[in-house]
Amino acid sequence: MGLLLARQVRHCRYYPAGSNKLVARPKPGLTALIANRLAELAIAADHETAVKLHRLRLTVAQMRVLLALSDEGVAQSALARALHCDVSNLTSLLRRLERRRLITRSAADGDRRYKPVSLTLAGRRMQQRLLPIQAQVAGQLYGHLTRRQQRQLYDLVASRSWLHSERC
Incomplete structure (x- = not known):
């Protein structure tokens, strides 16, 4: 509902700063539309994942940490880099996971x-x-795509691997 409302608001009229004249909001360009859709997909994935994790008493960020770890020990700084988050944010996540053993x-x-x-x-x-x-949520979001479309989407997203965001 919130995403639908946000989409409707983008195309309405507004008052520019310092003006008392109502003007039509410009339509976003294609790159802005792509960015909005990707953000909506990320939000939907996090929401669906959070719903499923609730019964396990885990957050999405904690899940990402657990899935990034292997049997060998990993330095916290390397883990933070792999998860694209700040070490200080990671420390509190690790503390909670440690308390749960x-x-x-x-x-x-x-x-x-x-x-x-x-x-x-x-x-x-x-x-x-x-x-x-993780597989179930991915299936809900991308299962309607053909294998070829999934591969194309992966290749497009993977080509921008330099993008980093603080997710933790």
């Missing part, structure tokens, strides 16, 4: 500042529960 952070030998992040057994089990959720 899904991950561990222990100081490495010889360097107390380096604390590699690793999945616990419970974390690996949770990771296995998250994979079908």
